[in-house]
Amino acid sequence: MKKAIVTGATGFIGSWVIRELLRQGIEVIAVVRENPTKQKGLDDLGARSVVCNLETIAQLPQLIEDRNIDTFYHFAWQGVSDADARDADIQLANVRATLDVIDAMQVMGIQTFIGAGSLHEAEGIVEMAEHKVVTNLGFMYKAAKTCAHWMAKAKAGAAGIRFFWPIITNAYGEGENSGRLINTVIRKLLAGESPALTEGTQLYDFIHVSDVARAFYLIGEKGIDGTNYTIGSGEPRPLREYLIEVAEIVNQMRGGEPVALGFGKAGTNAVHLPAEAFSALSLGQDTEFRCKLDFQVGVALTVKWASGMIRRNCKVRQYFRSNLD
Numbered sequence: 001m002k003k004a005i006v007t008g009a010t011g012f013i014g015s016w017v018i019r020e021l022l023r024q025g026i027e028v029i030a031v032v033r034e035n036p037t038k039q040k041g042l043d044d045l046g047a048r049s050v051v052c053n054l055e056t057i058a059q060l061p062q063l064i065e066d067r068n069i070d071t072f073y074h075f076a077w078q079g080v081s082d083a084d085a086r087d088a089d090i091q092l093a094n095v096r097a098t099l100d101v102i103d104a105m106q107v108m109g110i111q112t113f114i115g116a117g118s119l120h121e122a123e124g125i126v127e128m129a130e131h132k133v134v135t136n137l138g139f140m141y142k143a144a145k146t147c148a149h150w151m152a153k154a155k156a157g158a159a160g161i162r163f164f165w166p167i168i169t170n171a172y173g174e175g176e177n178s179g180r181l182i183n184t185v186i187r188k189l190l191a192g193e194s195p196a197l198t199e200g201t202q203l204y205d206f207i208h209v210s211d212v213a214r215a216f217y218l219i220g221e222k223g224i225d226g227t228n229y230t231i232g233s234g235e236p237r238p239l240r241e242y243l244i245e246v247a248e249i250v251n252q253m254r255g256g257e258p259v260a261l262g263f264g265k266a267g268t269n270a271v272h273l274p275a276e277a278f279s280a281l282s283l284g285q286d287t288e289f290r291c292k293l294d295f296q297v298g299v300a301l302t303v304k305w306a307s308g309m310i311r312r313n314c315k316v317r318q319y320f321r322s323n324l325d
Helices: 012-023 036-045 054-063 088-108 119-128 139-158 181-190 209-222 239-254 281-287 295-324
Strands: 003-007 027-032 048-051 071-074 112-114 162-164
Touching: 003 012, 003 054, 012 027, 012 036, 012 209, 027 036, 036 048, 048 054, 054 088, 071 088, 071 209, 088 112, 088 139, 112 209, 119 139, 139 162, 181 239, 181 295, 209 281, 239 295
Parallel strands: 003 027, 003 071, 027 048, 071 112, 112 162
Antiparallel strands: none
């Protein structure tokens, strides 16, 4: 791999993948929505930025003249949480954009597509197989991810394009400000709030974003076409165990009165996936990927980063208050 396109370049996963690709000496073209500040940040890293919104992604062949690109990493996706995740029109537009990427790749002669899957896909399939009424509109996101995965895989295969849609178990780490579980729990504990959680008996697996980025690089380099890889540690255990470790690290680093975890306060609607759903065996066999960062070390780094962000935000608020007064 010598040159790659990355959409969703300023997002949590995309930004870390770009750093990893650049570290490996790969030329990167970062596709972003118009934002001068973030574009400058990418340029400072050494990536070349191109402005293109998700709804106009089919125009990439006109915006990017290069015809020597090896790999297309597609991470851009609108609505992974909150109201947009429940909006059918927004989620269908994500599916359309993913298929448009395959079309653009054919025009540009790009031979490898790598998307980003989610355990929400596996959870959705398990839940929909049950004989019950479904009222959770969050299935719009889950179903769209599955639809984009399956339709793009078929379209890419018919076009002779190598296709990968790795399932990321659960990523965490520095730079994440959305509702991902570990980072959310860390923020609440640092603020002295007890996070509402399920009982935590379901199996989970967590992986630091630096390892996620390295896995995406290795899949592009060594992945076997069409293989359904899972990016994770490959060692799932009950969610409760992970979160207890997180709370111990946060409480020790913040000092003061320890904040308790709110197990059982979020209801009992957790989906229980089998251990096989978290298997990273094929990823290790095909690419020689192994996690480098231990969970406790990764959490400590994330807590340190989150603490710094909270302090900076407090200083900014204090600055504006004092100037407004």
